[in-house]
Amino acid sequence: MQLDFTTLAPLEAYRWLASSVTPRPIAWVSTRSRDGIDNLAPFSFFQVISDEPPTLMVNVGTRGDGSLKDTLRNAEETGELVIQLVGMTQAEAMNASAANLAYGQSEFAHCAIASQPSQRVAPLRVAGAPIAFECRVAEIQPYPRQLPNCHLIFAEVLLAHIDDAVLDADGRIDPLQLDLIGRLGGSAYTRTRDVFRMQRPV
Numbered sequence: 001m002q003l004d005f006t007t008l009a010p011l012e013a014y015r016w017l018a019s020s021v022t023p024r025p026i027a028w029v030s031t032r033s034r035d036g037i038d039n040l041a042p043f044s045f046f047q048v049i050s051d052e053p054p055t056l057m058v059n060v061g062t063r064g065d066g067s068l069k070d071t072l073r074n075a076e077e078t079g080e081l082v083i084q085l086v087g088m089t090q091a092e093a094m095n096a097s098a099a100n101l102a103y104g105q106s107e108f109a110h111c112a113i114a115s116q117p118s119q120r121v122a123p124l125r126v127a128g129a130p131i132a133f134e135c136r137v138a139e140i141q142p143y144p145r146q147l148p149n150c151h152l153i154f155a156e157v158l159l160a161h162i163d164d165a166v167l168d169a170d171g172r173i174d175p176l177q178l179d180l181i182g183r184l185g186g187s188a189y190t191r192t193r194d195v196f197r198m199q200r201p202v
Helices: 010-020 070-078 088-096
Strands: 027-032 038-043 046-051 054-061 080-085 131-143 150-162 181-183 189-191
Touching: 027 054, 027 070, 038 054, 038 070, 054 070, 054 131, 070 080, 070 131, 070 150, 080 150, 088 181
Parallel strands: none
Antiparallel strands: 027 038, 027 080, 046 054, 054 150, 080 131, 131 150, 181 189
């Protein structure tokens, strides 16, 4: 089978890419508007892209009508965000926070998701998240430059909160205890419990 992506409609291209490039980590992003309203939303086009400076990248697509999502609006206005990773125990809450709410309506309140203050930035953190990265916006790039349909948020990590329960005896993250979920295609997800190891060649 071959697919000519130059002839595919955007929705079809998304479906093929999202079903192929898996599993994808989920960035559960909290932001705060200039008016002090907290927002929370999940994104699976997400990755670490640099360790110096420590930087994460989140792709935030535009809405169907071309308007900007709350996450992007808030990040542009305030320059701050918190990126949480999603453990299995918070899968349902993460999914609930994907609902399309009116601007200014908080997913924390609407979905009854517990929160706690951050230390370096204003946006709230998700209580109980296994890992949370407090970040400042390093750069926001529209893509593609002509007629952008998404924006890439480059988020520099300032402070990380790591649950002690996910650490092994050496103080390193144990993937089995971390038990993150990842996005597959459509409504399918997976969890990071099936682990094998290989030594890289010297």
